[in-house]
Amino acid sequence: MSRGSRDRDAPVVTAIVVAFDSAHALPECLDALRVEGVPVIVVDNASVDESVALAERMSAKVVRQARNEGYGRANNAGVRAAGTEFVLIVNPDVTVEEGAVAALLDAARRHPDAGLLAPQIVEPSGRVFFQPRSLLAKRLPNPAGRLVLPEGEACAPFFSGACFLMRRDVFLELGGFDEKIFLFYEDDDLCRRIEDSGRSLVYVPQAVVRHGRGRSSGRRPGLVFRSRWHQAWSRAYVSRKYGLPNPAPSMFAVNALKTLLACLTFRRSLIERYGGSAAGAWAFMRGRDALSQEGLS
Structure with missing residues (x-):
């Protein structure tokens, strides 16, 4: 050949x-x-x-x-x-x-x-x-x-x-x-x-x-919280990167309230969902980055 x-x-x-x-x-x-x-x-x-x-x-x-x-x-x-x-x-x-x-x-x-x-x-x-x-x-x-x-x-x-x-x-x-x-x-x-x-x-x-949407990784405890943390943080990060209004304060306020209400229902899935979003927004507001959150910095 x-x-x-x-x-x-x-x-x-x-x-x-x-x-x-x-x-x-x-x-x-x-x-x-x-x-x-x-x-x-x-x-x-x-x-x-x-x-x-x-x-x-x-x-x-x-x-x-x-x-x-x-x-x-x-x-x-x-x-x-x-x-x-x-x-x-x-x-x-x-x-x-x-x-x-x-x-x-x-x-x-x-x-x-x-x-x-x-x-x-x-x-x-x-x-x-x-x-x-x-x-x-x-x-x-x-x-x-x-x-x-x-x-x-x-x-x-x-x-x-x-x-x-x-x-x-x-x-x-x-x-x-x-x-x-x-x-x-x-x-x-x-x-x-x-x-x-x-x-x-x-x-x-x-x-x-x-x-398959959502089938990329197997389910494990805390995955919803972790996923929602990064979704909130990343949205705030790219907004800042391209000069858009900072969504972190409103995301934190809304999701913190939803977390408190979810606690009254004792539904762990909702607590993780809203708690993760609130935590990610709060972390961005405090200057914490995603790599530090994952121990990669």
Whole structure:
């Protein structure tokens, strides 16, 4: 086989899958990527389940993190470990349908100015997920949040971080996901920086993926509180980053009151939900950062 032939056979895209106790979701995700002929790098955020062993059995390259580094930081590590022209960011609870990756790559060739290409994301109910608005969008803010699906390929200011395709050099040039964010709003932030760089974000509806929504990680005590803490903190962080009004004081006031009311119901799920949001907003107001919260500073 000639060198030219080997180069033509080399993969042009690598899928990056971040796992955190995701053994329940990985088989379907990795098997679909295998069928599509896409090599996979699984970045494991210190899982305590069988995620690493399962990924290795399914022939994925595994990058092991000594501890949970968060979604964006782990994806950055995976992209740095990839050596292909394109990277496909894929949540472990996402399965790509037949031809989806090829459709994204085809669109990337036809739209060389695109910074990000997003597939059609279908939820378990059959509903198509298309973000009707984004906190950081400079245009099409859609304050009512009305869902209107494009009839074909279209540009938008924001797409979900659950699955998307980017040129690896563009991802790295832009600095990847903001590593100060542990969880939440890292996709809003990346999309904003892509658009600020003059590149477009393109919706490719003929590329279809299925998203399990919320099945990325196994359930464990305190996960709701932790998740809501980071959601509140990250919202305040990106708002400050882009000069938007600080939502932390109002988030704290509203959620602190809801926490007190939830305590009267003795419903732990509500106490964790509202308490986590109040705590994240309060931490931001006090100057605490997300990495310190996770012991990563």
